[in-house]
Amino acid sequence: MYALDQLKALLKEELAKQEYVETPYSLYAPIVYILADGGKLIRPMLALIAYNIYRDDIEKVLKPAIGIEIFHNYTLLHDDIMDDAELRRGKPTVHRKWNINVAILSGDAAAITAYKYIGYCDDIYFRRAIDFFNQVAMDVCKGQQFDMEFETRNDVTEAEYLHMISMKTAALLAGGLRHGALIAGAPEDDYTALYEFGLALGMMFQLQDDYLDVYGDTEVFGKKIGGDILENKKTFLLIKALELANPTEKKELEEWLSRKCDKDDKGGKGSESQDKIKAVTEIYTAIGIPALVQAKIDLYVVEAKKACEKINVPPERKRYLYEMMDFIDKREK
Amino acid sequence: MYALDQLKALLKEELAKQEYVETPYSLYAPIVYILADGGKLIRPMLALIAYNIYRDDIEKVLKPAIGIEIFHNYTLLHDDIMDDAELRRGKPTVHRKWNINVAILSGDAAAITAYKYIGYCDDIYFRRAIDFFNQVAMDVCKGQQFDMEFETRNDVTEAEYLHMISMKTAALLAGGLRHGALIAGAPEDDYTALYEFGLALGMMFQLQDDYLDVYGDTEVFGKKIGGDILENKKTFLLIKALELANPTEKKELEEWLSRKCDKDDKGGKGSESQDKIKAVTEIYTAIGIPALVQAKIDLYVVEAKKACEKINVPPERKRYLYEMMDFIDKREK
Numbered sequence: 001m002y003a004l005d006q007l008k009a010l011l012k013e014e015l016a017k018q019e020y021v022e023t024p025y026s027l028y029a030p031i032v033y034i035l036a037d038g039g040k041l042i043r044p045m046l047a048l049i050a051y052n053i054y055r056d057d058i059e060k061v062l063k064p065a066i067g068i069e070i071f072h073n074y075t076l077l078h079d080d081i082m083d084d085a086e087l088r089r090g091k092p093t094v095h096r097k098w099n100i101n102v103a104i105l106s107g108d109a110a111a112i113t114a115y116k117y118i119g120y121c122d123d124i125y126f127r128r129a130i131d132f133f134n135q136v137a138m139d140v141c142k143g144q145q146f147d148m149e150f151e152t153r154n155d156v157t158e159a160e161y162l163h164m165i166s167m168k169t170a171a172l173l174a175g176g177l178r179h180g181a182l183i184a185g186a187p188e189d190d191y192t193a194l195y196e197f198g199l200a201l202g203m204m205f206q207l208q209d210d211y212l213d214v215y216g217d218t219e220v221f222g223k224k225i226g227g228d229i230l231e232n233k234k235t236f237l238l239i240k241a242l243e244l245a246n247p248t249e250k251k252e253l254e255e256w257l258s259r260k261c262d263k264d265d266k267g268g269k270g271s272e273s274q275d276k277i278k279a280v281t282e283i284y285t286a287i288g289i290p291a292l293v294q295a296k297i298d299l300y301v302v303e304a305k306k307a308c309e310k311i312n313v314p315p316e317r318k319r320y321l322y323e324m325m326d327f328i329d330k331r332e333k
Numbered sequence: 334m335y336a337l338d339q340l341k342a343l344l345k346e347e348l349a350k351q352e353y354v355e356t357p358y359s360l361y362a363p364i365v366y367i368l369a370d371g372g373k374l375i376r377p378m379l380a381l382i383a384y385n386i387y388r389d390d391i392e393k394v395l396k397p398a399i400g401i402e403i404f405h406n407y408t409l410l411h412d413d414i415m416d417d418a419e420l421r422r423g424k425p426t427v428h429r430k431w432n433i434n435v436a437i438l439s440g441d442a443a444a445i446t447a448y449k450y451i452g453y454c455d456d457i458y459f460r461r462a463i464d465f466f467n468q469v470a471m472d473v474c475k476g477q478q479f480d481m482e483f484e485t486r487n488d489v490t491e492a493e494y495l496h497m498i499s500m501k502t503a504a505l506l507a508g509g510l511r512h513g514a515l516i517a518g519a520p521e522d523d524y525t526a527l528y529e530f531g532l533a534l535g536m537m538f539q540l541q542d543d544y545l546d547v548y549g550d551t552e553v554f555g556k557k558i559g560g561d562i563l564e565n566k567k568t569f570l571l572i573k574a575l576e577l578a579n580p581t582e583k584k585e586l587e588e589w590l591s592r593k594c595d596k597d598d599k600g601g602k603g604s605e606s607q608d609k610i611k612a613v614t615e616i617y618t619a620i621g622i623p624a625l626v627q628a629k630i631d632l633y634v635v636e637a638k639k640a641c642e643k644i645n646v647p648p649e650r651k652r653y654l655y656e657m658m659d660f661i662d663k664r665e666k
Contacts, residue, residue, distance in 0.1 A: 105411070108474050126459065
């Protein structure tokens with residue numbers, strides 16, 4: 001078996017080849033740009049890890065794994081337009097660096113490239129690979145639709161929120177794992193368990209993301225802290241806070257929610273943005289939200305472990321699954 | 334064999350079922366909306382016709398044909414944002430009726446639905462079906478990229494233009510034909526010839542579209558005449574006019590090109606938009622552009638016929654291919 005850093009090195013090497021680039025280059029330049037900084041590469045890494053549980057000829061899963069990563073970045077290109085996000089991994093977003101049309105069309109080209117790369121597998125797996133990928137891709141789309149609809153609602157429930165992130169975030173992590181296992185010839189029970197494992201992992205990942213957006217360290221996390229608060233984003237933290245706040249806290253919270261702050265505000269000391277972030281964070285802390293998020297994450301850790309146990313291979317073949325779980329549980333960026 | 338109106342009735346019946354609609358409905362409402370008026374349904378009809386050359390169990394090609402149509406409408410949703418088009422088939426475009434985000438995300442959902450529907454075929458054809466569709470989808474994307482790049486150029490050559498429309502328009506017509514034949518079990522030589530036939534048909538279709546946008550009858554054509562002229566769109570007509578104009582005509586044409594007119598201008602008598610349309614049309618006519626477009630279309634008719642002859646089935650099985658060719662050659666809408 002390959003160690004995680006070996007897998008990552010192989011993945012980066014394959015990505016650097018940019019074999020997906022065709023003529024006209026201008027169509028692919030934004031894809032090259034958004035893939036250049038790499039990000040955490042969690043989704044393709046999960047595909048590699050799942051494949052490597054069953055097979056060692058890891059070169060056969062590199063292109064499909066890159067397909068998963070390209071699909072992820074296609075959703076980022078389009079989501080960043082919808083959110084009018086300014087920065088992505090510290091660099092200007094594509095629609096701000098170029099324009100909206102470029103981000104739409106290069107995103108479309110990225111989606112097609114993803115389908116092409118997903119298809120690099122033996123014919124016996126191809127039908128399931130595409131059927132599964134269609135389901136995952138549509139889940140991601142539906143998750144984004146729910147997320148957008150939540151923007152204008154103040155009554156989003158915890159259950160609705162968890163359903164939304166299971167589609168928008170968790171489905172693709174789960175899909176990457178299932179895809180890797182499928183094309184390695186894993187039995188159906190195994191790749192289904194890996195999908196369940198991935199869903200739990202995805203929930204942990206997104207809840208941690210919500211948490212770090214408020215309580216993370218800007219330097220380590222790599223994005224501005226408090227962005228979700230400024231956008232009144234319906235995160236797990238806000239939903240639970242609205243549910244559990246006492247009347248005074250609730251009134252104060254709703255007062256802050258009614259104040260629109262410019263999210264591109266650089267947020268120097270004394271800016272209203274900084275005041276809002278500070279005040280809302282204090283309310284969260286007073287209510288005990290941090291412990292609540294961690295407890296929720298712990299529940300998904302239990303679910304992930306349960307799913308992991310169902311995978312019918314010797315324990316040592318699963319060690320990197322546990323390592324990834326640990327990494328996501330403890331991540332600070 | 335089914336007559337064309339029988340095929341169209343079956344297609345409309347299947348479309349009306351809206352089986353592609355899932356939860357949340359809001360994600361699919363814009364797809365239902367853009368499909369509702371039907372349009373000419375040329376692309377799915379070609380898939381049906383190609384299938385019907387080989388097989389009579391036409392119900393097996395209905396879903397894949399709808400996949401082709403949904404894909405076409407996905408490109409319209411996104412293209413209309415990029416062109417900021419006001420109307421589509423006489424109704425407000427999705428990004429104007431809803432907003433840009435809705436048109437992006439529902440377009441994305443439509444693309445995934447298209448992949449799903451394309452896949453309704455026997456396993457032995459599935460790999461080729463998806464590989465071919467990936468190629469066609471990417472060609473359409475590249476065609477749109479070239480078209481956008483042409484907007485800011487005044488030196489687009491005829492060859493570049495023909496290359497662009499072969500991707501943006503012709504590839505999907507050709508792809509629909511090839512797909513229908515493939516999943517009917519046609520031999521490779523046949524579905525390749527049908528693809529070539531479709532490319533020629535697509536070129537005829539687009540050149541006729543350019544022509545009708547200037548010389549068509551608003552009532553019959555269903556869109557405002559002169560839209561391309563107001564947008565300085567690099568059509569076959571404009572490219573040939575710039576190439577063949579005498580110095581006086583060229584100066585006049587360039588003068589008009591430099592004047593920006595509001596394309597949403599309702600264009601009453603005496604409006605600058607109407608003046609521009611009238612003047613540019615007169616220059617085209619003086620240069621002899623109409624005859625030139627028709628001659629170019631005739632060349633593609635010859636190519637289409639040549640490709641059609643290569644299809645190894647009795648002549649009576651090809652009658653609807655010839656009918657479609659005739660329909661596109663003579664269409665006024």
